[in-house]
Structures are given as C-alpha cells and as structure tokens.
Amino acid sequence: MFGILVVAYLFLGGAGAGAIVLACLVDLAWVREPFGMRARPSFDEARPSERIVAFGLLVGLAAVALGALCLMFDLGRPDRLDALLTSAVPSLIVVGAYAVALLVACAAFLTAVRFAYVPAVPRAAVVVVEVAAAVSGSVVMLYTGLLLQSAVGVALWRTPLVPVLFALSSLSCGIAVLLACARFAGPLDACAARLARRFARADLAIVALEAACAALFAGLALASDHPARAASAESLVAGAHAALWWVGFAGCGLVAPFALEAASARMRPDLARATLAVAAVLVLVGGFCLRASVVDAGGHRALELEETSDAFALRLE
Template sequence: MLGPLIVCYLFLGGTGAGACLVLAVLGLLAPRELVAVRGAGGDGAGRRPAGAHAVLRPPAAYRRFLAPGYRAALVALALGMVCLLADVGRADRLLLLLTSPAFSHVAVGAWSLAVCAVLAVLAGLAWDGLVRRWRFAAVQVLQAALALAALAVMLYTGLLLQSLSAVPLWATPWLPVLFVLSSLSCGVVLVLAAAQLTGAASAFATVLGRLAAVDAAVIVLEAAALAVFAGTALAGVGGDFVAGRTAEALEASAEALVAGEAAWLFWGGLVLAGLAVPFALDVVLARLRRPRPALALVAAACVLAGGLVMRYCVVEAGMHPLLAMAS
C-alpha cells in the first residue's frame, strides 16, 4: 500500500509547508518601518513609508534570516516532490494524475505542494532582495496566500491517510490534527536551525526565543493529540466500523503501535527523543538571552527525527496488522 517513499513525502511535505507557514507569519509581523522604504509617489527624501506606496527593502539582517529559511523550506518541498514522483514511477503518470478531472487526494496534495513551492520561491526572492521594486502591500498579500497554501499542505498530509478508511487506525479525525501539529513543530525548528547556521540568530535572539516557546507549546499539544490518537485506538474507537475483522484490525494496529516489535521506536524515537527532549531544550532556549547554537541544533534534530519516526510508526502500525490478517 504505502511504502517508505510516501512516508518521506508526508514528512518532507509537512516540514517544508510548516516552515513556509512560520516564515510567512514572521514576514507579516515584520515592522514596515524597518523593512520598507517610500517608493514611487513619495517625497524622494528616502524617509520610511507612512502611506500605501511602500516598497520592500529588507535590511541585511532580515535578508540573512528569512531568505535562507525559505531556501531550506524549498529544499524540503522539492525533496518531497521527488519522493512523490519516485513513488508514482514515471513523470507522465504524475502529469496524468494532476490533469485528471476526477477527484484524488494525491492530486490535491500534489497541486497544493506545487502552489506552496511557487509562492515560497516568490517570497524568498522578495526577502532576498534579488528582485527589487516589490510593493510592500503585494508582499503582504503574497505571504498571506503562502500561509494558507502551507496550511493546506500540512492538513492534507493527514487527510491523505484518513481518507483510506480501509485502514481503521487512520480513520480518525485525530490523525490530521497530529500531522498538522507535527508539521508545524518541524517547520519551526527548521527555521530555527537555518537561523543558527547562517548567523542570523544573534540579531534575532528575542524572536528565536519566542519561536522556541511556541515550539514547546506545539509539542505539548502534539503529545496530547498523540495520546488521544493512541488511546482511542486502544479503546476500539476509530474506523468506519467497530465490529468484526475491522475491530480486530484496529486493536492489532493499536497494539503494534505501542507494544509491538517496533514499540521501542515509538517510545524511544518519538515520545522520548522527538517530544520530551526537544520540549526540555525549547524551555531552556526560550529563557536564554543569547543564542545557543548547539542546543538549538540538537533540539531541531530531535524534532525532525521524531516527525519522521511518527509518520513511519503510524503508517506501519496501520498497514502491517491489516495485511497480516488479509493473508
């Protein structure tokens, strides 16, 4: 049914989209008096804009912060597309899938991913300063559209599995919630890691501290969603039917997730390394007054590894018991 390439596609697409959402919000919150100058229609004195004809002129600190973040997000989105293409098998099959008038969750996801990537390229160019004469208002609209597209991709990665109602473990509304929160956390740490690697962290220590606090809050929500997702499955609540072999498959999937042969990956790779450790590090980073690159990069690595492990565990626990029963 779903192989490792789809797991990577779900992870990379969600991570890239999460980073795009974070970057778009940061761009929307950037003070206009710091990142724009008066353009056509101004007084020509070079004073900061007060009217509608502001032109984006990001200073070096903002270019070094936001532009590399967009590049990192685009790498994740591009790799996700490569995984999707490799799973489909041939480029003509993907083109046929995209142009087919029939509704398909995979087609919707691919289109959402493509739109998100195109908008991210434009936003990255705007903040990189390579293309000048960007109207500040136009960039704000672009970033709002990017935020919506990114949110659609984040939500889709969970809806894709939920739509496969033949797998009882996935047929729950808690799965998209879990995937959205995981994608957001992965996106936050990708932005944090990019800022540390480019040296922009020193100029945005306060912003990064607040991002670490946001990530800590998201991790708490993700842990709660994971607990409800696993708990309802263990209690037999899920799927379109809760009788017969469907109930047996749901019970087998839930047990495989938390107590099966790969349970060590769930508890060690996801719960401990992917949630508990980065939460503790985020709390420390949120309280510090200056950057701690080593702590930030360790926290980012843990969150990203945990996001990949979560998707792998959910996919494997849903499929293998069902395939075993069918055989």
C-alpha cells in the same frame, strides 16, 4: 502499503510547508521586510530576523520540492502526476497536488526576491504571495494527514486525530527549521533573539498538544472494538514499531525538545542558541519517526483482521 518514499514525502511536505507558513506569518506580522525601490540594495544588508525568514523559506522550498520528487518516484511514472494536475474530477489527491504546486511556486518567488535583489517587486506584491503561500501551506500540512485518513482498508488511520497529529507535527517541524536557520543567520540582534525565544515558547505549547493528541490517538486505537485497529495500535506501542514510536517520536520528538526548550529560557544567549539548535534537530528526527511508525503500523497490519472486521461491519449495516 506505503514505502519509504511516501514516508519521506509526508515528512518533507509537512515540515517544509510548516516552515514556509511560519516564515510567511512571521514576516507579515513581525519582520515586515522592505521591498521595492526603497529596499536595501542587497541581501547582505538584511537584518538577522530577515535572514531567518529568508533561510526558512529556502529550506522549506527545498523540503517540499524534494518531497514532491519522492512522491513522483513512488508513483513510478511522471505522467501520473500530470494526470492528477489535469484531472477534471475533484478529489482529495487532486486538491493536495494543486496545493503543493501552488506552495512551491509561491515559495520559489519569495525566495528569489530575497536572495536576488529585484527592485521592481513592491512590498504589496510580496504580501499577496506570502498570504497565498500561508494558505496553500496550511492545506498541505492538513493534506499529509488526510491522505492517510482517507486510505481504504486501514482502520488505524481512519480517525481525524491523524491529520490533527500530523498538522501539529508539521508546525513543530516548521519551528525547528526556523530555529536551525537562526543558528546560521549570523550574529543575532535583540529583535532576532526575541524571535527565537518566541519560537521556543510556541513550540513548547505545540509539543504539549502533540503529546496529548498522540496519547489520545494511541489510547483510542488500543481500546477499539475493531480488531485490526487494536492490533495495529499494539504493534505501534509494544510491538515491531514501538522503538520508532517511543524512542524516535516520543523521546526525540517530544520529551527531549520540550526539556531543552524549557531549559534554554534560563541560559545565557550563546548557550541558549546552541541548545535550541539541538532541540530543532531532535524535533525533525521525531517528526520523521512519527510518520514512519504510524505508516508502518497501519500498513503492516493483519489483513485477515481488516477483512473480517470490515465484512462484519457491512453485515451490521
């Protein structure tokens, strides 16, 4: 049903949106990077924490834009995307398209004012755009899961646990992007080091919630009376897609990062920084494997089971 380009869009859109949302929230609540005539004359003089935010926005923008390109190529015709943006009929797809477009525009502005010194832009304008980016990015994080949940004829995806699971994964991937950016932001001062430790602690909680949500999603699907949903879940946890689910998602995306992030709290700063960078890479691998396994397990279900069960449900109604 959905190919690799759609999986790439779901991953890149979710991870990029998560990185942009978190970068904006961190700047609004913690960093408060100066702008306007009183700001420093160039990005070279930015503090390490400001560099983390700037690089996070840049990487997030690149990921969302690349994800949008993957979706365009999957549609096959660019005019279809134009039709979505100009449609007068409200729908989930139209809302998602506008959210992605707004997020790209906001992130492009926020990236430009950081990497190209623009003294005419006041801090108040940056705050307004950061709030808009955080809101539109949150919509995109939810939308990537809602897109699957709204798909007709795929029982495995028809549960609110899918958008919740994808949103949690997007947040975790967003933290991973910022932790990776911290690795390349130059020497960290005390403020940036504290920020990295807070990212790691926050990700420990998110990974735990993600694991609980994934277990509930798989368990309810396996116990479902809907034969197609149960068959898809069986394929996910013990069939053709089990390697992606257990090794890629559970192992690389949950267990290993949790252990590394927990252990980093007891390491010396330089070793902790390298450890968190490794954990960030594993989180991103797990985020992709989550989407690939869930999409493939639902998309390659037994069609006759779906049709039989749906017809039976219609007769009961």
